Amino acid sequence: MAGIYVHIPFCASRCSYCDFYSTLALGRMGEDYVEAVVAEARLRRAELGGASIRTLYLGGGTPSQLPIPLLSRLVAGLRQELDLLSLEEFTIEANPDDVSAEWCARVADLGVNRVSMGVQSFRDDILRLIGRRHTAQQAVDAVHNLRSAGIDNISIDLIYGLPGQTLSTWTTAVEKALALRPQHLSAYGLTYEEGTRLWHQRELGEVVEVPEEQCLAMYRVLVKMLTMAGYEHYEISNFALPGYHSRHNSSYWNDTPYLGLGAAAHSYDGTTRRSNPADLQRYVASVTAGKTACEEEVLTRWERYDERVMLGLRTSRGVDVERLRRYFGDEAWRHFKHEAQRHIEAGNLRVADHGNYVLTADGIMLSDSVMRDLIWDE
Numbered sequence: 001m002a003g004i005y006v007h008i009p010f011c012a013s014r015c016s017y018c019d020f021y022s023t024l025a026l027g028r029m030g031e032d033y034v035e036a037v038v039a040e041a042r043l044r045r046a047e048l049g050g051a052s053i054r055t056l057y058l059g060g061g062t063p064s065q066l067p068i069p070l071l072s073r074l075v076a077g078l079r080q081e082l083d084l085l086s087l088e089e090f091t092i093e094a095n096p097d098d099v100s101a102e103w104c105a106r107v108a109d110l111g112v113n114r115v116s117m118g119v120q121s122f123r124d125d126i127l128r129l130i131g132r133r134h135t136a137q138q139a140v141d142a143v144h145n146l147r148s149a150g151i152d153n154i155s156i157d158l159i160y161g162l163p164g165q166t167l168s169t170w171t172t173a174v175e176k177a178l179a180l181r182p183q184h185l186s187a188y189g190l191t192y193e194e195g196t197r198l199w200h201q202r203e204l205g206e207v208v209e210v211p212e213e214q215c216l217a218m219y220r221v222l223v224k225m226l227t228m229a230g231y232e233h234y235e236i237s238n239f240a241l242p243g244y245h246s247r248h249n250s251s252y253w254n255d256t257p258y259l260g261l262g263a264a265a266h267s268y269d270g271t272t273r274r275s276n277p278a279d280l281q282r283y284v285a286s287v288t289a290g291k292t293a294c295e296e297e298v299l300t301r302w303e304r305y306d307e308r309v310m311l312g313l314r315t316s317r318g319v320d321v322e323r324l325r326r327y328f329g330d331e332a333w334r335h336f337k338h339e340a341q342r343h344i345e346a347g348n349l350r351v352a353d354h355g356n357y358v359l360t361a362d363g364i365m366l367s368d369s370v371m372r373d374l375i376w377d378e
């Protein structure tokens with residue numbers, strides 16, 4: 001099994017908190033970029049080693065900004081270069097203001113069966129403050145448009161800890177999200193990434209950071225409301241109705257190989273991480289000349305162990321210690337069990353019925369420090 005990620009690094013404008021790689025150069029570069037991604041798929045398909053491709057994910061950036069003819073060309077090119085016959089999940093990320101009735105119909109025709117939308121907040125004043133282009137009403141309309149087009153696997157992203165947000169306004173945002181009954185919801189705490197516009201605003205005292213305690217309270221409210229509404233809390237930041245876990249994102253957490261195409265995309269095949277340059281021009285020039293542009297990092301045994309532990313702990317499946325022992329040997333197994341014992345006694349970890357080690361609700365709040373103790377950290 002394998003997944004394909006395609007990075008579409010174009011946005012119509014920059015959100016103030018974002019440090020993802022994206023540019024405003026779609027008009028100039030869109031066509032060349034799409035052709036480069038198709039060429040890269042041809043150059044690198046052997047890296048999949050014949051694994052069956054189950055998921056395709058177009059992320060960004062803002063993939064919904066790609067004009068439909070370019071999106072069609074991209075999908076046709078990928079179908080030509082890769083065997084997508086076993087595809088189970090085809091996701092595209094979208095901004096709510098791009099999700100018109102017509103756009104929904106066209107992407108459904110292309111085989112998209114899941115849409116992940118950056119809603120972030122249901123307050124227009126906050127959306128404006130963080131530089132989002134859409135309104136809360138546009139997000140609501142977008143969900144209706146998707147359903148009308150027959151796309152019934154919808155994920156929405158929210159952010160907590162935004163400037164001006166209180167526990168009460170956050171609770172209202174979660175209520176509004178639940179009223180839409182999306183199949184999947186991801187919620188992330190705001191981080192002030194150095195160099196972003198929001199980071200500068202905080203430095204200048206123009207925005208005030210929500211205290212950490214209040215962010216934790218928001219997270220607790222989120223978990224409570226979503227689990228009461230029937231969502232499975234299957235990863236620290238992700239919730240889904242039964243049967244709607246993101247298959248693509250699950251491949252990042254459960255060691256399934258994935259091939260990342262496009263500028264700034266990452267790939268992992270179980271032993272080696274590859275990353276493409278976060279530079280549109282360099283990426284296009286290199287791929288067009290028939291050369292891949294990725295940097296490679298072969299992980300050591302202990303780095304792979306650390307990865308397994310950290311990613312496993314993020315999920316409700318947890319860490320399979322017997323599998324750790326099989327892959328990494330007795331020394332790794334003893335280290336994990338020894339360190340885990342302290343956290344079991346402290347109530348941060350538990351051994352689930354299936355024998356895996358899983359973070360408790362308290363442990364999730366301390367996940368960084370629990371992970372730090374359990375990894376090997378050469």
Ligand code: SF4
Nearest residue numbers: 011014015018060061
């Ligand atoms: S639309 Fe997404 S990728 Fe683009 S600037 Fe905003 S948050 Fe970043």
